[in-house]
Structure formats: structure tokens, C-alpha cells
Amino acid sequence: MTVYLSILLRLIIWFLLTSDLSLVNIIIGVAIALIIPHEAARLPILKDWIRVFWEIIIAVPVAYFEALEIMIFPHKKEAFLRRRVRPNRTPGLIFLDIFLITFTPKTIVLSYQEDGWYKIHSVERDK
DSSP states (O other), X not given: OHHHHHXXXXXXXXXXXXXXXXXXXXXXXXXXXXXXXXXXXXXXXXHHXXXXXXXXXXXXXXXXXXXXXXXXXXXXXXXXXXXXXXXXXXXXXXHHHHHHHHHSTTEEEEEEETTTEEEEEEEEOOO
């Protein structure tokens, strides 16, 4: 079951990155999703996958809102944050966390630290 979710998630990321739903792009995306190695040692919990899919759905409108906000209001303040990685995350789910943080225009993950933290750069409005 998780192998199918992994393939589906890879396809969703592929379509978000390419913004192309043509037949050729779908074939390329399926081929890439199948070729990339799958990790079978640590299986993620189905609840985590459902949460990630929900976060992806929410991230798209949030990214548009943040992009508009940056264009309308200046964001001159920078901040460096550390965010804890959720417990028991597989490498695939850690990648998706980093992808979702970086997907929004105001934040980018600078590094993932093996002790369980993300180092994040963000821009903020002056209050």
C-alpha cells in the first residue's frame, strides 16, 4: 500500500514541478516514479501520508496568497528559524516536509540537521 502512495506522491510532486499534464509528461513522470528507488526498511504510517497529502493541497493556495502578500507589502525583515522534525519520519517524508516548507515563497530550508532539526530562512513584514 505504501509503495502505491509513494509512487502517487512522486507523481504529484512531478506535476507540481513541471505544471504539465500532457500524455508525454505523464509517461515521463510515471517512469521516473517507478525508477527512483523505494525504501522498504522503514514504512511510514498511513496517517502520516494522509497528513502530507492534505498539507500539499493546502500549500498551493497558501503559496499564492504569500506571493501576493509579498508583492503588495514589503517584506524586509529576515529571520532564521529552527523547526523540529516530526518524530519517526522516513527520509521520504522528511523530503516532503522540506519541499512543503520551501514551496511557500516566504520560507526556504537551508539545511536538515541529523539531530532532527530544519534550519529555515524566512522573510517577514515589518510591523
